[in-house]
Amino acid sequence: MMMRMKTILCFFLALTVAWAQFPPLDVLKQAALEMVEGRRTLTQQIVDSLFSFSELGYQEHESSAYLVKLLEKEGFQVTRGVAGLPTAFVASWGSGKPVIGFMTDIDGLPETSQKPGVPWHEPLVPNGPGHGEGHNSGQGVNITAALVVKALMQKHKIPGTIRIYPGIAEELIGSRTYMVNAGLFKDVDVMLSSHVSTDFSTGYGGPSGSGLVSVEYTFHGRSAHGASAPWVGRSALDAVELMNIGWNFRREHIRPEHRSHYVIVQGGDQPNVVPPVASVWYYFREWDYDRIRQLHELGSKIARAAADMTDTTVTERVLAATWPGHFNKPIAEALYENIKRVGMPAWSEDDQKLARAAQTELKAKPTGLKTEIAELRAAGEGRSGAGSDDIAEVSWNLPTVVLRYPANIPGMIGHHWSSAIAVATPIAHKGCTAGAKAYALTALDLLLKPELLEAARQYFAEQTKETKWKSLIPEGTAPPVHLNKEKMDRFRPALQKLRYDPTRYKTYLEQLGIAYPSTR
Ligand SMILES: [Zn+2]
Numbered sequence: 157m158m159m160r161m162k163t164i165l166c167f168f169l170a171l172t173v174a175w176a177q178f179p180p181l182d183v184l185k186q187a188a189l190e191m192v193e194g195r196r197t198l199t200q201q202i203v204d205s206l207f208s209f210s211e212l213g214y215q216e217h218e219s220s221a222y223l224v225k226l227l228e229k230e231g232f233q234v235t236r237g238v239a240g241l242p243t244a245f246v247a248s249w250g251s252g253k254p255v256i257g258f259m260t261d262i263d264g265l266p267e268t269s270q271k272p273g274v275p276w277h278e279p280l281v282p283n284g285p286g287h288g289e290g291h292n293s294g295q296g297v298n299i300t301a302a303l304v305v306k307a308l309m310q311k312h313k314i315p316g317t318i319r320i321y322p323g324i325a326e327e328l329i330g331s332r333t334y335m336v337n338a339g340l341f342k343d344v345d346v347m348l349s350s351h352v353s354t355d356f357s358t359g360y361g362g363p364s365g366s367g368l369v370s371v372e373y374t375f376h377g378r379s380a381h382g383a384s385a386p387w388v389g390r391s392a393l394d395a396v397e398l399m400n401i402g403w404n405f406r407r408e409h410i411r412p413e414h415r416s417h418y419v420i421v422q423g424g425d426q427p428n429v430v431p432p433v434a435s436v437w438y439y440f441r442e443w444d445y446d447r448i449r450q451l452h453e454l455g456s457k458i459a460r461a462a463a464d465m466t467d468t469t470v471t472e473r474v475l476a477a478t479w480p481g482h483f484n485k486p487i488a489e490a491l492y493e494n495i496k497r498v499g500m501p502a503w504s505e506d507d508q509k510l511a512r513a514a515q516t517e518l519k520a521k522p523t524g525l526k527t528e529i530a531e532l533r534a535a536g537e538g539r540s541g542a543g544s545d546d547i548a549e550v551s552w553n554l555p556t557v558v559l560r561y562p563a564n565i566p567g568m569i570g571h572h573w574s575s576a577i578a579v580a581t582p583i584a585h586k587g588c589t590a591g592a593k594a595y596a597l598t599a600l601d602l603l604l605k606p607e608l609l610e611a612a613r614q615y616f617a618e619q620t621k622e623t624k625w626k627s628l629i630p631e632g633t634a635p636p637v638h639l640n641k642e643k644m645d646r647f648r649p650a651l652q653k654l655r656y657d658p659t660r661y662k663t664y665l666e667q668l669g670i671a672y673p674s675t676r
Contacts, residue, residue, distance in 0.1 A: 204664035206292035207580035208656035212640035213325025239338035260294030261323035272580035275514035290352030301595035332546035353560035357530035362482030364535035389430030399462035477628030481548030486611035494597035501586035510673035520567025552625035561591025
């Protein structure tokens with residue numbers, strides 16, 4: 157015991173000596189703030205580039221290639237196509253502990269194409285994909301912060317490793333479970349994740365957002381002539397419809413905290429052919445592992461009953477899943493202190509004009525952009541809406557926080573073209589610079605304050621003491637990377653013509669010839 161105490165003492169002594177070589181944390185933080193500011197153009201170029209690629213989940217090929225090229229140029233070692241996800245990668249720089257991860261989504265949404273800076277609906281590509289949530293902006297935050305921290309680590313010989321990960325197909329909850337199962341975060345100490353918001357803030361605790369299982373049910377019947385001998389056929393579409401009717405009647409008797417919704421993916425070919433194959437895709441959302449599983453089991457029971465009623469058979473495929481999130485309090489508190497230090501961006505009158513114009517168009521209150529940082533929030537059931545985010549899977553495997561940086565206009569509709577208006581304009585550029593500052597400062601805290609890392613570990617140990625994460629995806633399931641392929645292939649030629657070229661244009665707005673702000 158005495159020996160162990162001695163070893164520990166020696167260890168701390170050695171660390172103290174080592175830290176004494178570094179400039180004071182506050183001096184490093186001041187330098188980081190200036191360095192992030194000095195990389196504003198890079199931040200803007202990342203934000204605008206990903207916006208112009210507008211790639212849907214699992215099809216983020218150009219976005220991924222662009223980021224990998226940038227990171228390799230900056231000296232990161234990159235492994236591509238990890239966890240069975242062709243567009244995922246792990247970029248690593250540095251050596252030894254601590255290992256600090258940065259992660260954020262890069263996928264867009266169908267039907268949300270929109271000209272940036274224009275407050276009414278004007279798509280870049282009619283019916284095309286777009287960044288109707290703003291996932292184009294997060295890597296601008298993370299990479300800028302990581303590069304600044306890397307420069308300071310190099311200059312002052314601060315030990316540690318930086319990892320950069322993309323969130324693939326987040327709109328389909330499509331990557332983190334697979335990445336966790338592939339062991340990509342095994343040696344990572346802390347994950348700093350970021351997400352676009354109208355606020356500048358973070359939160360801690362759980363449940364943060366609901367969890368879900370995404371399941372596709374496919375029914376198999378028998379084809380026949382729809383008029384001359386329909387009794388010979390068995391309609392798979394009938395089964396889909398009966399499953400949906402069954403689910404919708406049952407819905408009244410499921411606790412209201414749950415959420416469930418579906419789309420019919422395949423409903424047959426033409427009316428005079430009895431559909432031999434039909435499929436329906438469900439999201440089952442609840443607030444803990446057991447309830448999510450029970451909801452999924454209920455769905456499968458109703459699917460089997462529908463198959464029985466129609467003399468068809470049914471198979472199911474789990475496409476994705478996530479737990480509700482639980483975020484690390486000590487890191488969130490440290491991050492929040494840094495958010496307070498950075499403060500909200502200084503919006504220009506033009507930024508506010510665009511925001512108010514968009515709010516007026518959307519019939520929201522014309523309050524403009526927020527000018528005060530939001531409160532540090534403790535999660536609670538129902539408080540954060542019922543949406544899901546698979547960063548939650550990471551949060552159950554290592555200490556994780558989500559930075560919400562102010563890069564969008566309040567009052568826009570989620571998963572809608574209106575949420576794409578601001579995310580390739582000075583509003584997003586400034587919001588991402590502010591976010592990068594907060595994360596650069598927080599990464600420095602983690603590198604130079606061992607007591608913060610220790611507190612984060614202790615909180616995580618407490619969080620996972622009784623509740624042990626296990627994957628909601630059956631073992632051996634491959635990620636459904638076929639999703640969105642056809643849709644994306646259809647729009648690629650039009651999108652390629654609209655690629656942002658930073659060598660010729662200062663901003664994407666300039667390339668598109670859009671006056672900022674455009675108002676009626
Ligand atoms: Zn999102």
